[in-house]
Amino acid sequence: MTDENGEEPVVDLSTIDLSERLERSIFAFRGYNVSNLGRTPELLARREYGPTIERFLSEGSQIAADLLGRPVDLVDRVRERRETTLDVYGEAVALVICTELAQLELLEQYHGIRYAQAPLAAGYSLGELAALVAGDVFPLESVLKPLLELAPDTKELAADVRMGVLFSRGPEIDVDAVTRHCLRITNAGNGVIAISTILSPNTVLLMGQSDTVAEFKKTMHDALLNPVHLRLNQHSWPPIHTPISRQRQISDRAAVILDTVAGGFTAPTVRILSCVTGATEDYNDFNSRDILIRWIERPQRLWDVIERMFNEGVETVIHVGPEPNIIPATLKRLSNNVRAQLSGDSISSFGLRAISRIVRRHRPWLSGLLSRDAALLRAPFIDQINLEDWLLARPV
DSSP, X not given: OOOTTSXXXXXXXXXXXXXXXXXXXXXXXXXXXXXXXXXXXXXXXXXXXXXXXHHHHHHHHHHHHHHHTSXXXXXXHHHTTOOOOGGGHHHHHHHHHXXXXXXXXXXXXXXXXXGGGOSEEEESTHHHHHXXXXXXXXXXXXXXXXXXXXXXXXXXHHTTXXXXXXXXXXXXXXXXXXXXXXXXXXXXXXXXXXXXXXXXTTEEEEEXXXXXXXHXXXXXXXXXXXXXXXXXXXXXXXXXXXXXXXXXTHHHHHHHHHTTSSOOOSOOSSXXXXXXXXXXXXXXXXXXXXXXXXXXXXXXXXXXXXXXXXXXXXXXXXXXXXXXXXXXXXXXXXXXXXXXXXXXXXXXXXXXXXXXXXXXXXOHHHHHHHHHOGGGGGGGGOEEEEHHHHHHHSOO
């Protein structure tokens, strides 16, 4: 959160007692990114934390080696600070999930805070699978098995896939119109393009093969009524959460693998707000396999989860994993937008209708949100804590 001048205050994480905040917190697990080490080398090097980090990384290494059919040593990778690349996508997946689970173990082992006592969890992309393991729905090997066995196909598809960040500075983005335009470009036969994530009402992530993202940018102003902007990303991305994965039958093959893996017959110990369902459907004792199959080719509905989080009364977001990025950035943008539009005036001094009038002048997409969901006004007052930073700052 920011101070009264809109600046980021320097927070001494060593003074923050997470146990006092737990009942109003949500654990947010991060997903795959182009960088996946974060501060894990520091955790591994610390005398108290090192053995636990090494144990989880060693377990992930053995599972990954068995599934990929080649030697894997995540401990050496972390110790030598060798960042993952798309060429070792399977290793990157194992590294992220194992690091997230290790952080939760450290939280309980050295600080007496049990993840199972938290009220809520959420995970962006790969993070949702980590939350299922942490919530005792599946053992680690069960979620890694389909991911790593299909990693070679996912990696090959990724070589031709680019990402675009589509955003609006005015009205909300018309998701139906974007979807319609993606289908028209796909129908031309030069590659598939689709929405992979709805980050907020004015921002979505697109993934497309070949030159489809560039084609979208060239033609979007004629296809979409409201003005939008598109920023191209230079990296290649695994096309999970898009129909591109159908080209290698990844969801069907994953479903066959999931049929016989261990676990999947209990509800999570911590309730998960799913980015697959947009938090409209909870995990129960039998639907986790079905949701995971949908996870592969349906877009991530992150914004729906964030709205639900605010309405659940969350006051602290604890980010799990190495160098969290998507969820922290989305929450920070929302906080900055709300704070900027209120221009420093006291929120308590305005009725919601008055606030909506202020917002409508510059960010129309936010006006409608505040009119129907006053809980979003709490955005500037939500605390965000990166668990890896807290673990390294907090005395053992």
